[in-house]
Amino acid sequence: MRARLHIVSPKRNKRLQTGWEGFFPYYAGFPELFVREILDSAKLERDAVILDPWNGSGTTTYTASMLGYKACGIDLNPVMIIVARARLLPHSEADHLRPLAATILSHAHSSPPTIASDDPLLNWFEPEAASFVRGIEQNIRRSLIGSMTKSPDGVNLDKISGTAATLYVALFGACRKLVAPFRSSNPTWLRVPKADDDRVRASQFEIARQFGNNVRGMSEALAAKRDADLIEDAPRPGECKISLLDTTTMALRQESVDMVLTSPPYCTRIDYTAATRIELALLGPLLQTGARALGRQMIGSTQVPTDEIAVDPKWGRSCRRFLATLKAHPSKASGGYYYRTHLDYFEKMSRSIERLVTALKPDGQAIFVVQDSYYKDIHNDLPRIIGEMGIKHGLKLKRREDFHLRSMSDINRGRLTYARPSGATESVLCFVK
Numbered sequence: 001m002r003a004r005l006h007i008v009s010p011k012r013n014k015r016l017q018t019g020w021e022g023f024f025p026y027y028a029g030f031p032e033l034f035v036r037e038i039l040d041s042a043k044l045e046r047d048a049v050i051l052d053p054w055n056g057s058g059t060t061t062y063t064a065s066m067l068g069y070k071a072c073g074i075d076l077n078p079v080m081i082i083v084a085r086a087r088l089l090p091h092s093e094a095d096h097l098r099p100l101a102a103t104i105l106s107h108a109h110s111s112p113p114t115i116a117s118d119d120p121l122l123n124w125f126e127p128e129a130a131s132f133v134r135g136i137e138q139n140i141r142r143s144l145i146g147s148m149t150k151s152p153d154g155v156n157l158d159k160i161s162g163t164a165a166t167l168y169v170a171l172f173g174a175c176r177k178l179v180a181p182f183r184s185s186n187p188t189w190l191r192v193p194k195a196d197d198d199r200v201r202a203s204q205f206e207i208a209r210q211f212g213n214n215v216r217g218m219s220e221a222l223a224a225k226r227d228a229d230l231i232e233d234a235p236r237p238g239e240c241k242i243s244l245l246d247t248t249t250m251a252l253r254q255e256s257v258d259m260v261l262t263s264p265p266y267c268t269r270i271d272y273t274a275a276t277r278i279e280l281a282l283l284g285p286l287l288q289t290g291a292r293a294l295g296r297q298m299i300g301s302t303q304v305p306t307d308e309i310a311v312d313p314k315w316g317r318s319c320r321r322f323l324a325t326l327k328a329h330p331s332k333a334s335g336g337y338y339y340r341t342h343l344d345y346f347e348k349m350s351r352s353i354e355r356l357v358t359a360l361k362p363d364g365q366a367i368f369v370v371q372d373s374y375y376k377d378i379h380n381d382l383p384r385i386i387g388e389m390g391i392k393h394g395l396k397l398k399r400r401e402d403f404h405l406r407s408m409s410d411i412n413r414g415r416l417t418y419a420r421p422s423g424a425t426e427s428v429l430c431f432v433k
């Protein structure tokens with residue numbers, strides 16, 4: 001008999017995200033508690049393999065590994081690979097982060113690099129600040145990324161050390177803070193200043209202070225976690241692999257996974273690369289794919305696919321109906337741009353689910369957290385669509401738990417152009433192979 005899963009709300013909760021978890025905020029993430037409750041109640045074998053194919057900030061891989069399971073995380077965004085790896089830093093490393101950061105800062109102070117005229121950091125920072133930020137990044141790269149992480153094609157992010165990843169995350173946080181004036185109400189969007197004169201003019205002292213504060217905070221949070229683990233007699237962390245892969249083309253070992261636990265990319269025109277623009281700018285020297293090409297590959301891409309895509313019966317009935325209604329919507333671009341980007345979303349989701357099903361062991365479980373949304377006044381019932389798609393690909397849908405999320409429009413209803421219910425429903429779908 002399979003154990004009944006304990007499912008709490010997957011909604012991100014700032015109040016719960018403190019300490020070490022607080023350094024890995026992700027607007028698209030779910031909380032550690034959600035993952036812990038599911039894994040604790042699942043009563044899996046000790047050597048079970050847990051996979052999150054859309055791992056984002058690594059909540060699943062971190063929690064599964066802390067509970068002693070083998071964990072695998074996949075994401076296509078290099079930024080999220082670094083974030084998920086940093087999260088796994090063992091607490092034995094807490095003490096050396098600050099001296100390491102001090103050495104990196106002193107090298108950056110003594111010889112800031114001459115910044116290339118096309119360095120993307122120049123989009124937000126005026127040259128002196130950009131060159132100091134690049135200097136810190138360059139010193140992290142030079143002192144912490146060795147030959148084992150490099151390959152003839154560039155840096156292999158799957159192999160980056162936890163320490164290097166943690167210092168990158170501290171620098172990501174510093175940059176986000178410094179460019180805060182360019183954040184907009186949309187959590188995924190960071191504006192680029194219109195005129196060069198509007199760019200951030202931060203002194204070396206201020207940049208170093210922000211970076212140093214983050215490193216100190218991370219080191220303290222990690223040490224506090226060590227003390228808590230000692231009291232609670234926590235299990236030894238399980239092995240964990242974080243891989244930079246595209247789920248539409250990934251080749252996973254057949255029948256190797258006991259549980260998939262994940263939240264797939266939203267279908268709300270979120271550009272997951274635009275949400276991490278400044279981090280991608282920082283990582284520029286490590287990357288093999290440019291931000292635009294990466295954006296095109298993402299599920300939920302806002303770029304029109306280059307190939308013609310035909311609706312596939314495997315997408316299920318609700319998906320076909322939704323697409324037909326969307327295509328016929330009288331508003332401008334519905335039958336063109338929006339129809340095509342939605343086709344792209346469902347085609348990529350279907351291909352990914354097919355690969356996931358192959359990787360699951362017979363009787364393995366797949367837990368998906370999926371949110372519904374609206375296209376204009378048309379309900380995009382994504383939980384239902386993904387439910388049907390999973391079934392078409394050979395899974396059995398055993399359970400669905402819905403959680404209602406309030407949104408800003410609940411508070412400010414007058415601003416809606418189209419009549420539609422407020423908030424959104426986040427559903428937890430539990431499949432079995």
Ligand SMILES: C[S@@+](CC[C@H](N)C(=O)[O-])C[C@H]1O[C@@H](n2cnc3c(N)ncnc32)[C@H](O)[C@@H]1O
Pocket residue numbers: 026028029030031053054055056057058059060074075076077080245246247248262263264265266272297298299300
């Ligand atoms: C909803 S988020 C996952 C959040 C995660 N549960 C957490 O707690 O942080 C979806 C993730 O899917 C990734 N993604 C989008 N398209 C992908 C693809 N084709 N292959 C792999 N990952 C992809 C995005 O980069 C994003 O990090």
